Amino acid sequence: MSAVQGLFISFEGIDGAGKSTHISALADAFTAQGRAVTLTREPGGTPLAEKLRAMILNDAMDALTESLLIFAARRDHLSCVIAPALARGDVVLCDRFTDATFAYQGGGRGFDLEMLSKLELWAQEPQGLGHDLVHELGKKGAAPALLQPDLTVWFDLSPEEAAKRLAGARVPDKFEAQPVEFFRRVAQGYANRLALDPGRFARIDASQAREAVWSSVHQVFTGKGWLS
Numbered sequence: 018m019s020a021v022q023g024l025f026i027s028f029e030g031i032d033g034a035g036k037s038t039h040i041s042a043l044a045d046a047f048t049a050q051g052r053a054v055t056l057t058r059e060p061g062g063t064p065l066a067e068k069l070r071a072m073i074l075n076d077a078m079d080a081l082t083e084s085l086l087i088f089a090a091r092r093d094h095l096s097c098v099i100a101p102a103l104a105r106g107d108v109v110l111c112d113r114f115t116d117a118t119f120a121y122q123g124g125g126r127g128f129d130l131e132m133l134s135k136l137e138l139w140a141q142e143p144q145g146l147g148h149d150l151v152h153e154l155g156k157k158g159a160a161p162a163l164l165q166p167d168l169t170v171w172f173d174l175s176p177e178e179a180a181k182r183l184a185g186a187r188v189p190d191k192f193e194a195q196p197v198e199f200f201r202r203v204a205q206g207y208a209n210r211l212a213l214d215p216g217r218f219a220r221i222d223a224s225q226a227r228e229a230v231w232s233s234v235h236q237v238f239t240g241k242g243w244l245s
């Protein structure tokens with residue numbers, strides 16, 4: 018078991034909000050301070066979850082099927098990558114996590130939020146993820162019922178601006194091809210998640226220039242004492 022406490026950080030935002038460069042910059046910043054970093058993403062992060070990702074992003078399916086596949090990928094990712102990394106004391110930087118499911122499947126596709134909450138409880142319950150992780154959560158005083166990020170950085174950008182940034186960038190996947198109204202609902206989904214658990218979120222104004230966005234992100238981490 019590690020003496021260093023693991024940190025679980027997720028990154029969210031609508032497609033085009035520009036989170037990727039900041040996630041890698043944070044990985045460099047933590048590494049420079051001697052922390053071990055696990056950089057990962059959802060859906061995906063394990064061989065099985067990456068196979069599921071390809072289906073989720075490309076194949077048409079009803080919203081329950083999609084949600085079940087997403088949570089199946091998440092459970093595999095938690096048990097094979099995230100839980101062991103947290104038990105080792107790593108900083109886990111995860112490009113999207115469960116808030117994306119509430120925002121995209123719940124908000125965007127209008128799927129039943131209560132059903133998503135049930136799936137979340139099943140997929141993210143820490144028992145069975147290993148003794149070390151349950152112990153780590155206990156040290157943090159976290160409710161052992163549900164594994165959640167310590168911090169979620171939400172890159173908030175208007176759907177119109179995101180669409181401009183995405184235009185012509187690459188061949189869009191199933192979600193990226195959705196109209197602006199879909200992303201308005203996704204953004205509202207994120208806002209609703211923040212309202213339910215404001216202490217877990219840092220909202221970043223992603224409409225600023227890239228350097229200003231980075232300095233906002235960096236300030237969040239120095240403010241928490243996680244980076245100097």
Ligand code: TYD
Pocket residue numbers: 032059060074087112113114115117118119121122192193
């Ligand atoms: P994204 O994270 O934007 O990766 P890339 O930058 O490689 O496109 O793509 C993942 C897509 O999956 C994104 O459109 C949001 C969607 N998604 C969901 O719909 N639900 C989820 O629970 C997650 C994690 C992602």
